[in-house]
Amino acid sequence: GESVGLHLPTLSVQEGDNSIINCAYSNSASDYFIWYKQESGKGPQFIIDIRSNMDKRQGQRVTVLLNKTVKHLSLQIAATQPGDSAVYFCAENIKGSNYKLTFGKGTLLTVNP
């Protein structure tokens, strides 16, 4: 079965609100996690990554949190904008697996103006 999965398949927020997208993973050997954004008809776009020796990492308007105890990953987007509307995937790399990524099914984020 899937090693990486998402709690919510869709998320609808108002422009300006904060968004939180969640992801569960099951492989305790995973040591590297990435969030990707995919717009319709395009390839996945790197947003932010985090290694297993960290529990938080911040970028521009985005924060990734990693809870290894419960094998949970989240992406927080501050002040969500219409341009943030897309499908968001979490992906994991299992240590020693040559960086091949295992993707979850994705969460569709819709930002309402």
Add this chain to the structure above:
Amino acid sequence: NAGVMQNPRHLVRRRGQEARLRCSPMKGHSHVYWYRQLPEEGLKFMVYLQKENIIDESGMPKERFSAEFPKEGPSILRIQQVVRGDSAAYFCASSPAGEQYFGPGTRLTVT
């Protein structure tokens, strides 16, 4: 600085024909990964190549699918005798080592 390039962007093949998908990695990247994405699903790993070598093909179907990354030129994903179930978006990603940058994908439709 050109990103990962894939062509064609759209490919239509009849059942039984061959499909060739090309991927040019970013300049300086020697690692290429191929993934397949079915509608409303996440990407599934197929194969990982470095120049002239297949490193990991654990996600490749045992038959009809092959991949190469020659010393010169793009990486090629080849699907022989396509069937309707091969219809999907195929993405390649390139990497210097670690972080992967994805191309725009090739959408294959088998009629």
